Amino acid sequence: MSLVTVVWSMIAAACLTLAAVHLPVWWRNREARASLAFAIAAVSSAAIAYFELHMLKAQTPHEFAAALRWAHVPVVFLLLALAAFAYHYLDAGWRWLAIGGIALRLVSLVLNFTTGVNLNYLEITRLSSLPLLGEQVSVAEGVINPAMAVGQLGVVLLSVFFAAAAIKSWRQGRRAGAVFVGGSLTFFTGAALARGLPVYWHLVPPSPNMLSPLCLVIVAVMGYSLSADLLRANRLVVELSEREREAELAADAANLGTWTRDIVRDKLVASRKLRELFGFSATERLNAEQLVQRVHVDDRAAFRDRLSQAARRRGDYQSEFRLVLPDGPLRWIAAHGRVDFDARNRPLRSCGACIDITDRKEAEQEMLRLRQDIAHVGRVSVMGQISSALAHEINQPLGAILRNAEAAALFMQHESPDLHEITAILEDIRKDDQRASEVIDRIRALLRREEVAMTKLNVRSVLGDVATLLRPDAAARHVGLELKVPADLPAVRGDQVQVQQVLLNLILNGMDSLEGLVERPRAVTVTARRDGPASVEISVSDSGRGIDAGHVDRIFEPFFTTKAKGIGMGLSISRGIIEAHGGRLWAENNADVGATFRFTLPVAV
Numbered sequence: 001m002s003l004v005t006v007v008w009s010m011i012a013a014a015c016l017t018l019a020a021v022h023l024p025v026w027w028r029n030r031e032a033r034a035s036l037a038f039a040i041a042a043v044s045s046a047a048i049a050y051f052e053l054h055m056l057k058a059q060t061p062h063e064f065a066a067a068l069r070w071a072h073v074p075v076v077f078l079l080l081a082l083a084a085f086a087y088h089y090l091d092a093g094w095r096w097l098a099i100g101g102i103a104l105r106l107v108s109l110v111l112n113f114t115t116g117v118n119l120n121y122l123e124i125t126r127l128s129s130l131p132l133l134g135e136q137v138s139v140a141e142g143v144i145n146p147a148m149a150v151g152q153l154g155v156v157l158l159s160v161f162f163a164a165a166a167i168k169s170w171r172q173g174r175r176a177g178a179v180f181v182g183g184s185l186t187f188f189t190g191a192a193l194a195r196g197l198p199v200y201w202h203l204v205p206p207s208p209n210m211l212s213p214l215c216l217v218i219v220a221v222m223g224y225s226l227s228a229d230l231l232r233a234n235r236l237v238v239e240l241s242e243r244e245r246e247a248e249l250a251a252d253a254a255n256l257g258t259w260t261r262d263i264v265r266d267k268l269v270a271s272r273k274l275r276e277l278f279g280f281s282a283t284e285r286l287n288a289e290q291l292v293q294r295v296h297v298d299d300r301a302a303f304r305d306r307l308s309q310a311a312r313r314r315g316d317y318q319s320e321f322r323l324v325l326p327d328g329p330l331r332w333i334a335a336h337g338r339v340d341f342d343a344r345n346r347p348l349r350s351c352g353a354c355i356d357i358t359d360r361k362e363a364e365q366e367m368l369r370l371r372q373d374i375a376h377v378g379r380v381s382v383m384g385q386i387s388s389a390l391a392h393e394i395n396q397p398l399g400a401i402l403r404n405a406e407a408a409a410l411f412m413q414h415e416s417p418d419l420h421e422i423t424a425i426l427e428d429i430r431k432d433d434q435r436a437s438e439v440i441d442r443i444r445a446l447l448r449r450e451e452v453a454m455t456k457l458n459v460r461s462v463l464g465d466v467a468t469l470l471r472p473d474a475a476a477r478h479v480g481l482e483l484k485v486p487a488d489l490p491a492v493r494g495d496q497v498q499v500q501q502v503l504l505n506l507i508l509n510g511m512d513s514l515e516g517l518v519e520r521p522r523a524v525t526v527t528a529r530r531d532g533p534a535s536v537e538i539s540v541s542d543s544g545r546g547i548d549a550g551h552v553d554r555i556f557e558p559f560f561t562t563k564a565k566g567i568g569m570g571l572s573i574s575r576g577i578i579e580a581h582g583g584r585l586w587a588e589n590n591a592d593v594g595a596t597f598r599f600t601l602p603v604a605v
Contacts, residue, residue, distance in 0.1 A: 002133075002135050003133040003134055003135065004053070004056055004057075004132060004133050004135055004137060005053065005057070007133065008049050008050075008052060008053040008056070008212060009049075009053070011045075011046075011049045011212045011213065011215075011216045012045075012046040012047075012049040012050055012212075013046075014216060014219075014220075015042040015043065015045040015046040015049065015215070015216060015219055016042065016043065016046045018038075018042045018219060018220075018223045019038075019039040019040075019042035019043045019046070021223075022035045022038050022039050022042075022223065022226060023035070023036070023039040025226075025230070026039065033084065033088045034084075034085055034088040034089040034226065035226060036084075037081045037082075037084035037085035037088060037089075038081070038085055038219075038222050038223065038226055040077060040078075040080070040081035040084075041078055041081035041082055041085065041218075041219060041222065042219050042223075043074075043077075044074040044075070044077040044078035044081060044215075045074075045078060045212065045215035045216060045218075045219050047071075047073075047074035047077075048071055048074045048075060048078065048211055048212055048215055049212035049215070049216075051067045051068070051070055051071035051074070052067075052071065052209050052210070052211060052212050054067035055067045055068055055071070055138065055140075055209050056132070056137040056138055056208060056209070057137070057138065058127065058138045059127075059138075060127070061124035061125070061126060061127055061140065061142070064124060064127060064138060064140050065117035065118055065121065065124050065140075068118045068120060068121075068140070068209070069112060069113065069117065069118035069119075071209075072108070072109055072112045072118065072119055072151075073109065075105075075211075076102075076105050076106065076109050078215065079101070079102065079105055079154075079155070079158055080102055080105075082158070082162075082185055082188070082218070083098040083101065083102060083158060083161065085181075085185075085222060086098075086161065086162055086165045086181070086182065086185055087165075089177065089181060089225070089226075090165040090166070090168070090169045090174075090177055090178070090181060090182055091168070091169070091172075092161065092162075092164065092165030092168065092169075093164060093165070093168055094160075094161055094164045094165075097157050097158070097160055097161035097164070098157075098158065098161045100154075100157045101154040101155065101156075101157035101158035101161060102154070102158075103154070104150055104151065104153050104154030104157065105151055105154040105155075107150055107154075108147065108148075108150040108151030108154060111145075111147040111150060111151075112147075115145055115147050116143075116145040116147070117142075118145070119145055119147055119148050119151055120140075120144070120145055120148055121140065121142040121143060121144060121145055122142070122143040122144070122145045123142050123143045124140045124141070124142035125141055125142045125143070126141050126142075127139065127140060127141070128141055128206070130207070130208055132208055137208050138208075139206045139207065139208055140206060141206055148196070152193060152196055152197065155189050155192055155193055155196075156189075156193065158189050159186055159189035159190055159193065162182060162185035162186040162189060163182070163186045165182050165185075166178045166179075166181075166182020166183055166185075166186060167182075169181075169182055170182075176225075176228075177225060180221055180224070180225055181221065181222060181225050184217070184218050184221040184222075185218065188214060188215075188217075188218045191214055192211070192214070195207075255273065255355055255356060256273060256353045256354065256355050257270070257271055257273040257274025257275070257276070257277045257278075257353065257354045257355070258270075258271045258273075258274060258351070258352070258353045258354075259271065259274050259291075259351065259352060259353075259354075260349065260350075260351045261288055261349060261350045261351070262348075262349055263339075263347045263348060263349055263350060264348065264349075266287050266288065267287070268286045268287050268288060268291070270286055274354055277323070277331070277333060277354055277356055278291055278294050278323060278325075279294065279323075279325040279326050279327070292304065294323050294324065294325070295321050295322070295323060295324075296321060296322035296323065296324050296330070297324075298322075299321035299322050300321075302319070302321070303319055303321050306318075306319045310337065310338075310339045310350075316336065316337065316338045317335075317336075317337050317338075317339075318334075318335065318336050318337075319334075319335045320332065320333070320334050320335075320357065321333055321335070330358075331356060331358050332356070332357045332358045332360075332361040333354050333355070333356060333357065334354065334355050334357045335352060335353070335354045336352055336353055337350055337351065337352025337353075338350065338351060338352060454493055454494060454495055454581075455493070455494075455495070455496070456491040456492075456493060456604040457491060457492050457493070457494050457496055457499065457601075457604070458491055459485060459489050459491070459492060459528050459536060459538070460485045460487075460489065460528075462496060462499055462500060462503070463483055463485055463503065463526055463528065463538075464483070465500065466500050466503045466504060466507065467481055467483055467526070469504070470504070470507055470508070470511075473508075473511070474511060474524070477511055477514070477515075477522075478522060479511045479514055479522045479523065479524060480521065480522065480523040480524070481507070481523075481524050481526075482523065482524070482525045482526070483525075483526050484525065484526070484527040484528070485526075485527075485528045486528070486529065486530075489528055489529075489530065489536060490530070490536065490603050490604070491603070491604040492535075492536050492601040492602060492603060492604055493581070493582075493601070493602050493603070493604040493605075494581045494601050494602075495581070498577045498581075499577075499581075499601070501573075501574070501577065502574040502577055502578060502585075502599065503526070503538070503540070505571065505573070505574050506540040506574065506597045507524055507526065507540055509571070509597070510524040510540055510541070510542035510544070510595075510597075511524055511542070513542050513544030513545060513594070513595070514542060514543065514544045517543075517544060517545070520543060520593065521543060522543060523542070523543050524540065524541070524542050524543075525540075525541045525542075526538070526539070526540050527539045527541070531600055533603070534602060534603055535583065535600040535601060535602055535603060536600065536601050536603060537598055537599070537600050538598070538599055538600075538601070539596050539597065539598040540596065540597045540598075541590065541594060541595070541596040542594045542595060542596075543593050543594045544593070544594045544595065545593075545594070546589040546590065546593065546594055546595045547587060547589055547595045555571055555587060556571050556572055556575045556585070556587075557572065571585075574599075578599045578600075578601070581601055581602070582601075582602045583599055583600040583601045583602065584599065584600055585597070585598070585599040586598055586599075
């Protein structure tokens with residue numbers, strides 16, 4: 001076998017081997033388009049070597065012309081693959097240059113089969129022999145085909161495209177790729193032009209076709225760059241694996257359970273801790289629906305809604321929910337996750353972490369119970385302050401009932417009692433009984449220890465009940481109590497007893513501030529108004545001496561009081577109640593006299 005045959009066969013075999021190495025990379029990862037372009041370039045180079053070997057060994061002009069004609073097909077594929085490789089690997093710009101160059105090469109391919117014997121020659125007149133690697137090879141002589149200029153112009157455009165890609169890559173800091181890949185592609189097309197143009201213009205005598213060795217060099221450079229990238233990717237995988245182990249150790253130390261979900265394939269990878277939290281075995285195959293089914297039925301809809309919102313809005317999501325485990329215990333879980341999307345904005349994968357917050361929830365429940373107990377004590381204390389006035393309020397209807405009953409007894413002693421008068425007396429007794437009963441019901445409602453019940457509240461009704469309880473005490477103190485509540489005020493969301501407790505505290509504080517004041521009218525005014533679209537503001541104003549400047553920032557602190565016999569818990573409890581309702585409570589001195597306490601409550605929806 002001749003050395004020329006061995007060398008060109010080895011070139012083809014090397015190119016095919018490189019293609020076989022990198023084509024599976026693209027097959028497993030369709031995003032690796034540079035690997036696909038490289039594989040096509042390597043296969044095309046092998047085909048070019050095959051046809052070149054036939055040209056070098058040709059015995060007749062017809063054999064040479066046929067081999068050269070078909071060699072232009074892999075040349076077009078090679079240039080197309082090189083342009084695609086530069087575009088994806090170097091993130092090249094000026095794409096129109098590549099499109100124009102490939103378009104011209106396609107036109108030249110048509111001309112290759114429609115003009116002359118091929119794109120290079122209109123006619124091959126004879127074959128001559130030249131020495132190569134110790135033997136004689138065939139070289140064509142004939143009439144040059146003018147259509148070859150179309151193909152050469154296409155190569156010029158591609159050469160400029162490759163040079164621009166190399167410059168852009170260099171400016172972006174990827175200098176190794178700019179030099180090895182961009183520079184090699186520019187050199188390859190430049191060398192092809194350097195050989196073709198002198199032949200076209202008859203500046204040099206014909207020489208053997210030797211594009212294959214150059215193709216092997218460019219394919220080798222491209223393969224080296226891709227292999228270097230694969231090695232870097234492998235190192236990154238190793239580093240990522242180490243980081244994952246470190247993250248898993250940190251998650252275990254923090255009692256976190258982590259998961260990663262492939263949304264497209266509905267595959268879920270869960271950490272050991274997550275399986276423990278949700279009550280799954282270490283080997284059980286999981287999907288997202290299995291996790292959702294462990295969520296308490298009352299929390300499941302809200303949990304699904306959070307997931308769907310994250311999938312629509314491309315954001316993070318947070319959720320707290322209860323788990324019902326197979327063995328019965330209830331467990332509180334806090335979850336934080338994120339949804340990733342592909343280039344078409346389709347949900348691709350999600351990941352996140354869960355932590356057991358059962359202990360925290362139980363502590364919060366205990367804190368809530370303690371706060372409710374403290375609030376109950378506060379209500380009892382408030383009722384103690386107004387007990388004498390309430391006793392007078394109850395004694396009035398009771399006394400009236402007694403006098404009406406005595407009068408009815410006297411009427412009944414007559415031989416013919418006046419039934420109309422007795423009926424009127426009985427009606428007065430009924431009304432006085434209802435009056436006393438309503439006062440007692442209000443007292444019982446405030447003193448009753450119940451769970452917090454967030455309902456729709458009519459502001460006018462709530463303020464009216466509080467005013468009814470406090471008016472006897474206000475009258476005893478000679479304080480005017482006035483309500484200003486618009487009829488069109490919307491309902492608010494809250495617990496009626498706790499809101500009334502806040503109002504009682506604020507109004508009593510206002511009346512306390514008027515003690516000993518004689519130089520101006522003593523009045524407390526309760527006003528309600530709309531505060532934007534989502535809340536209602538209620539204010540309690542007095543005409544007292546106001547709040548000392550040094551005390552404005554401290555009056556809501558626990559155990560801080562300006563009263564001689566106060567314990568300093570009323571305002572602190574009131575602020576805690578209002579903040580738990582989603583509102584806020586603050587105080588300010590009036591422009592003229594007195595002070596105003598304001599708080600907001602959310603509008604019921």
